[in-house]
Amino acid sequence: MGRLIYTAIMSLDGYIADESGDFSWAVPDDQVHAHVNALERGVGAHLYGRRTYELMRGWETMHVDDEQPSPGRDFAELWRSLDKVVYSSTLESVSTARTRLERVFDPEAVRRFKAGAGYDISIGGPALAVHAFRAGLVDEVCLYLQPVVVGAGKKGLPEGVRFGLELVDEVRFDGGAVHLRYRVAGQGRQRWA
Numbered sequence: 001m002g003r004l005i006y007t008a009i010m011s012l013d014g015y016i017a018d019e020s021g022d023f024s025w026a027v028p029d030d031q032v033h034a035h036v037n038a039l040e041r042g043v044g045a046h047l048y049g050r051r052t053y054e055l056m057r058g059w060e061t062m063h064v065d066d067e068q069p070s071p072g073r074d075f076a077e078l079w080r081s082l083d084k085v086v087y088s089s090t091l092e093s094v095s096t097a098r099t100r101l102e103r104v105f106d107p108e109a110v111r112r113f114k115a116g117a118g119y120d121i122s123i124g125g126p127a128l129a130v131h132a133f134r135a136g137l138v139d140e141v142c143l144y145l146q147p148v149v150v151g152a153g154k155k156g157l158p159e160g161v162r163f164g165l166e167l168v169d170e171v172r173f174d175g176g177a178v179h180l181r182y183r184v185a186g187q188g189r190q191r192w193a
Helices: 030-040 050-056 070-081 107-116 126-134
Strands: 004-011 015-018 043-049 083-087 099-102 120-124 140-146 153-155 165-172 178-184
Touching: 004 030, 004 126, 030 070, 030 140, 043 050, 043 126, 050 083, 107 126, 120 126
Parallel strands: 004 120, 004 140, 043 083, 043 120, 083 099
Antiparallel strands: 004 015, 015 153, 140 178, 165 178
């Protein structure tokens, strides 16, 4: 059975983008990016909402050559090899390989997908992840905290849910970022705050 893992790169005060929508401060340096890639090697599929998919689909067509830093090249190759499910009621079609479009997030379908997967599944974006958290589907939360405070913007963790976490791993990077990996405690006991 695969694990469903929510991953986000966020500011120390918990935002994935600032008030103006800028997230350039969240771009990982090579050391952080290499760590992200190592975790991605255990993932076989990504679940995205429309906005996250539109951001990530650039990896499909990105020209990758020897001049690009190695972590970026590696991630592009990993991303292209993964299955992707995009949940959107407004997107007309998907433009990337190995991608299917679903109109609604069906917790039972995701539960069956997890049960039959021989690999981990990543879910990206708090707007989509809130549905998975509400349904008790999220097994792990991986946060990359960047050494910046942005004050306001789009929150990295979904609102309206409450659950306990058990720290599984932590990594400190030379540039000041940290990675915190948590197991969701008391699976199935997540509740509204």
